[in-house]
Amino acid sequence: MTLPQPPGPDRPDDGPAAHGRLNPLTGLVLAGAAVVVCLAWASWAVWLAVLGAALAAASRGRILSRVAAAASVVVVPFALWALAIHGLFFPEGRTVLAELGPARVTTEGLVYAALFVLRTATLVVVMLAFSLWVDVATLRVALVRRGVPAQLGYVLASALGLAAHVSARLVRIREAQEARGLVVRRGIVGRVVAARLQVVPLVLQLVDEAGERATALEARGSSLRGRRTFYVEEPDSRLQRSARWFLAVASLAVVASVVVPAILGIFGSAG
């Protein structure tokens, strides 16, 4: 859909108000660079430094408690299972600390588990700090403005918006079914029947709505090609643009410095 370009809102806001505020793409590139650093340098010191930086950034963005809560939901079960699998059952381990039947607690297994937990925790905190900080609407606009298919932006924004409402819908459906006499019986069969009575209406409702939404999207020219006009402010500055380019090129160079020798090594050993 090609419309006349208004002087301001369609382009990133480069004015004085934009200074001091991060563009979502700057946040994305920062998070991506941190992930590359964590993966390229397999060292606990690097992971601790990146973890500290991510937590400091989350604190500065006033999302530290949300990041900590969301990260703990992912990292705590991961850490417990890592300790259970590698801490108790690590046949490659030589330094046995304790033996409990078939389980052997070894130093090597505990170190292995701790290293993977630390790296995973760092990656999770970095990525959650970005996803909880970013405004999805602004990110969508920033991506589509730079040539990312508009469909990707629609799906991202729509799915994240829909996810927030589905649990409330499930509650309403369950209440409606309970009003019709649904009783969740004990045992797997009772639970499956109860789940079916809640999931099937939810799916029917969502698919039906998707059909109506498709008609509305078509009527608004969503599948037409051409430039879009956005009225969402996207803060940006020359400094941020330079920093993004620098970080992106540096990250690519680091990735290439690790990936290319690894691939050449495979070919070399095959030859």
Next chain:
Amino acid sequence: MSHPLTSHPLTVDAPGRSPLRITLTVLGALAVVATYAFLIVSQPADVVNGPTAASALVALTGYGLAMVFLFVGILPTLPTTTLALIPVALVLNIVLGQFVGTTLVPIYLDSIGTVLVGFLAGPAAGAATGLLSTLVWSFFNPTVLPFAAGAAAIGALAGLTARLGLVRRFYVLPLAGIVTGLIAALIAAPVAVAVFGGTATGATGAVIAVFRAAGDSLADSVTKGAIISDLSDKLVTFVVAAALAYALPRRSTQRFPFVRKHRVLAGAKSTARGTDGEAAPAA
């Protein structure tokens, strides 16, 4: 357009499959295969050293490139009906996946939405849904991101299953689910080893621990654990997704050109027009 009174079409078809888009899709599939081959060939025999730089970075770079190629190759070609369904599929994946993930059952049920889109809209839409589902879910749980290629393969294979008419043949559908599960497990296992050191949570983690206790290598234990979980998971997922597809009213399923063209669902013969309001037999 030939009608003299038609001034301007209100809707347009999605852009067709140009040679460029087909090339990008093929490149995406090749990137998946090449990355997988690298991870298998470079798998270390000894895991004591802990995380290494190359394998995790190659996995994320290779599958990341594949994701970009597949997005650019597939997304713009999807019709709006399919595009509007994808967020619904993503939400179903997340809601059901998070529910089952908290139970001690060795299945995930985190791809029912992806398989449903594959059944209704075809392999390309299924692959795109798998990729997007992983991308959106990573906003809540970033550990799923490295498994994007497996999710795309599940969606593509679900679409292929529907294309081959196996959703009409209920007795073959579980077999299609098992084959999909096997392929998904083989794709996911090297990633789980390279990126997460073979750690899995829930019942899959317990299965891996059992094999490790028996003295198996980490790669073998993770592969066996993934196969056990994925075979049963995809079998259940395919059957449930097919049941949901049959539970949908015909006016909903017949909106999808793929369903009409390939007569995906059993029952009265599909036609391109005039089936609104006829309910399909409930599953």
